[in-house]
Amino acid sequence: MEREASISGAQRFARIKSVHISGVSYATIGEAGREWLSGIASKIRFKVTATTNPAGMDLISWRDMGIPEGFARGQIEIVDSLIEMGALPTFTCTPYLSGNLPAYGESVCWGESSAVAFINSVIGARSNREGATKTIVAAATGYTPLYGKHLDENRVPDLAVYPESLENLLHYYLLAYHIGLHYPDSVPIYNVKRASLAELKALAAAGAASGSIEMYHIPGITPNKLSDAAKSIQVTKRDLLSLREELSSFDGGTDLVVLGCPHLSLQEIKGLSDLMNGRKAIVKFWIFTARAFMPLIERLKWKIERFGARIWYDTCMVVSPLEELGIKRVTTNSAKAAKYLSSLRGLEVELLDIKEIIERYSAPE
Ligand SMILES: C[C@@](O)(CCOP(=O)(O)O)CC(=O)O
Ligand code: SF4
Numbered sequence: 001m002e003r004e005a006s007i008s009g010a011q012r013f014a015r016i017k018s019v020h021i022s023g024v025s026y027a028t029i030g031e032a033g034r035e036w037l038s039g040i041a042s043k044i045r046f047k048v049t050a051t052t053n054p055a056g057m058d059l060i061s062w063r064d065m066g067i068p069e070g071f072a073r074g075q076i077e078i079v080d081s082l083i084e085m086g087a088l089p090t091f092t093c094t095p096y097l098s099g100n101l102p103a104y105g106e107s108v109c110w111g112e113s114s115a116v117a118f119i120n121s122v123i124g125a126r127s128n129r130e131g132a133t134k135t136i137v138a139a140a141t142g143y144t145p146l147y148g149k150h151l152d153e154n155r156v157p158d159l160a161v162y163p164e165s166l167e168n169l170l171h172y173y174l175l176a177y178h179i180g181l182h183y184p185d186s187v188p189i190y191n192v193k194r195a196s197l198a199e200l201k202a203l204a205a206a207g208a209a210s211g212s213i214e215m216y217h218i219p220g221i222t223p224n225k226l227s228d229a230a231k232s233i234q235v236t237k238r239d240l241l242s243l244r245e246e247l248s249s250f251d252g253g254t255d256l257v258v259l260g261c262p263h264l265s266l267q268e269i270k271g272l273s274d275l276m277n278g279r280k281a282i283v284k285f286w287i288f289t290a291r292a293f294m295p296l297i298e299r300l301k302w303k304i305e306r307f308g309a310r311i312w313y314d315t316c317m318v319v320s321p322l323e324e325l326g327i328k329r330v331t332t333n334s335a336k337a338a339k340y341l342s343s344l345r346g347l348e349v350e351l352l353d354i355k356e357i358i359e360r361y362s363a364p365e
Contacts, residue, residue, distance in 0.1 A: 180211030
């Protein structure tokens with residue numbers, strides 16, 4: 001940890017109350033990661049709340065997903081090692097909705113770039129975008145080096161963004177993705193009139209996926225101190241639509257629709273069940289969310305199941321080995337998923353808003 005502090009230029013450490021560990025999927029960390037975790041599992045005990053990012057499969061229904069036995073064995077060993085050290089089995093990228101909610105001003109050490117940007121921006125907690133190893137060291141020591149987004153001077157807005165129009169959730173993803181591409185290290189002010197939980201999540205996820213945006217402000221909505229930004233830009237609807245084209249490599253004829261990047265909130269699942277009501281899927285639909293919501297979804301899911309969609313827990317479309325399940329073309333509404341599905345999983349991607357997806361890939365009952 002001392003060496004880590006000197007690399008990042010930190011002079012001091014912050015005492016932390018929580019970590020969020022990414023790098024849980026066997027598809028991402030492989031044999032090397034599995035071995036490393038099993039080697040340290042009996043030697044390390046976590047001192048603070050430690051939640052976990054999605055794993056490479058639904059930890060209960062993995063056989064239904066078509067996950068090979070060998071993959072499942074490796075994944076279960078990773079999960080066991082993390083739990084032995086004291087991690088909480090949340091397996092979600094929205095841990096702030098599943099029991100790990102930092103307070104305003106609190107320093108934490110979190111992985112998962114979308115969650116880091118969400119808690120910095122929406123809650124006013126403080127974290128840098130950390131790698132898995134560092135979050136494990138922080139969990140074992142209870143400290144993290146104090147630099148970057150832990151410090152006031154790095155949380156000051158430097159770019160005022162004026163979108164021409166935001167008509168649906170996809171536009172929020174595209175707006176932040178556009179800013180992350182062109183201003184990857186900025187602290188933007190998004191001048192938007194409203195932002196639901198889903199929209200706040202989309203802004204957090206997309207700006208960190210195309211760039212390294214760890215924090216944004218929204219006047220009247222996010223709690224951090226605002227000041228005038230040095231630079232100001234307009235983002236037109238045309239900018240958003242041409243970005244959608246760039247992120248899409250096909251148009252119609254998908255193998256699989258994947259929704260839930262980041263993991264869907266309860267409100268989004270409710271909204272989806274209403275959109276699906278009275279319709280039937282004509283392709284495979286997979287939905288990803290946190291295991292913690294499972295009992296609550298019991299009463300909502302009949303509409304989703306009748307539609308023909310499947311809900312998976314503990315995992316997501318990016319960290320499960322979709323390409324090994326014979327899938328080649330996927331459709332999503334998340335710009336972050338679009339990027340990682342093509343770059344990490346090597347899949348063809350179609351990016352559409354949720355209503356367009358339902359219209360294109362389902363029919364009235
Ligand atoms: C792409 C991502 O959301 C999930 C995959 O990362 P990991 O395997 O959990 O480290 C991680 C991130 O954006 O920080
Ligand atoms: S759903 Fe998206 S944000 Fe969540 S872990 Fe998967 S890639 Fe990351």
